[in-house]
Amino acid sequence: MSTTIRVRTTSAGTARVRTGRSGRRQWIGWLFIAPFGIVFLAFLVAPLAYAFGLSLFTQKLATGTSFDGLANYAQAFTDPLFLGGVAFVLLFSVVLIPVQMAVSLAAALVLDSLTTRLANFSRLMIFVPYAVPAVIGALMWGFLYSPQFGPLTDLFSVFHQTAPNILSSRNVFGGLINVVNWQWAGYYMIIIYAALRGIDSSIYEAAEIDGANSWQIAIRVKVPMVASALVLILVFALIGTFQFFTEPKILTAASNGAITPSFTPNIYAYTQAFSYTQFNYASALSFALGAVVFIAVYIFLFATRKKGRIL
């Protein structure tokens, strides 16, 4: 599906490459790429093609499997459960991404301005959740949220209140935002921090001479100079949220039905495939999800192309 779309290649990429002088060099270039190329064809192109093929057929109890064109896609884009899942991940990313960006950017800016031992220590500690699998992260927060295991019941009883159930259908959204933010903010912080460290300090000196205080330097100089890192993070977060699966799946058992089998598009596709053996419909859902994310990210990158180039 990506063959029809032309993506700009890196500007430096083509300029540095010598034009091949002989057929031998041509052949060697391909040889280096071949191992990855085979994996790429076998585990990206082939599954997508196969899923697209399957998605064109429908499965019915009475008639068996029959070719039905784009009927599955017509069904998917009118299926309230699938659309509900899409709406959820959209809303989730709209809330999550600003929160996550704010936490990671603030942490990176503070860490960049300090050289103390505590700053070095906290940089490591903020990053640690990245090394914790999402399964375990969700599980720990699930226990902390739990009225039976967690500290909330004790905490609220001090004020003679009943603790809220964070995994109820009303609160689960915020509960999941917290889990994902905890998991990824440190990784994003490191990316921004590394970009900040790459800025030439003479720029700060110039700004200081012009009378800028450190707050102004942070907002007007540092943030614009790490714009490309911010765009990279945004793209990561966007792609990540759309494929949301692990955390809600792990918390399903403890959520008393607040997390439904159609909670996110990926969970819905999984349910269709393995609870209802609707493999044709599940293929259509997976393919549609992949296509929607691809197009969304492509448009996003195109729109932000001038500010920060990452691709």
Added chain:
Amino acid sequence: MSSSTASVRPVRDQEAAPARAARRGTTRRSSSAGGRPGAGRNVLAHAFLVILIVYFLLPLWWLIVASTKDSHGLFSGTGGALWFDKTFALFDNVKQLFTYNGGIYWRWLGNSFLYALTGGVGATVLAVLAGYGFAKFAFRGRRISLALLLGSVMVPLTALVIPTFLLMAQFHLIDTVWSVILPSLLSPFGVYLMQVYATDAVPTELLDAARVDGAGELRTFVQVALPLLRPAVVTVLLLSVVATWNNYFLPLTVLSSEKLYPVTVGIGQWQSLANSNGATDTPLFPLIVVGSLISIIPLVVSFLLLQRYWQGGLSVGSLK
């Protein structure tokens, strides 16, 4: 990032960063040591950091404390959820991990190592080769292949899980170690990072010089290019090992035999079992907690020990 390599190539942004940072660090220190107003701001900044540390370590602290409790202590311990109970059951819990279901937990942990190492190392090898090939060779079809690669970076990899499952089912690969390892070899982002890095970090003139001196292509790659690519290799290795170790959706989908599960899928299964049993003191909860703790130790410890390597490496993607 050794200084010996810096002399043979144009100085790149992140190569010079540590030096610059160090310079900046010293100038800052000297200016703030002179008793300038700013001490108050520093206190505020440090308070902010302490809050962040508490937030990011809270679940881990809970995990450590909880792993020392038996199932009674987990529900109604004497010290509350965030402090130790009067009975210390850590060793009992670990012992139970060895006996429960024939010690299957350790098998899961071993599987995780197997998948993460073979998948991660394999993905890195493929990415280094392909990235170098894209960056340093001109061949027909290069432009279109690169466009295809960049496009695939934007495809959410989990959208491939169910299609991959269905395809592998045709070849009877489902429920084997290969069904986890082979799809983990795919890392378009790794190839992209490698290609970007190799383009600048490996001077084409140097490769030509090696070739003129009679080195073959393989030797040129291994002895000339590879050492220059080290920071990016470490980064890609790190990203792909972590991705495979943490993966849940793929193994959950393609594996059905319990003994092939990685630890993420195994603990996830315990978790849903314990919750669906409904009983509030199921003996599984202490196992879930202590199993979670042991499972995160290898990666967390390696990150802390290897910080010198990854802190520089993770910036490779963002500085472009």
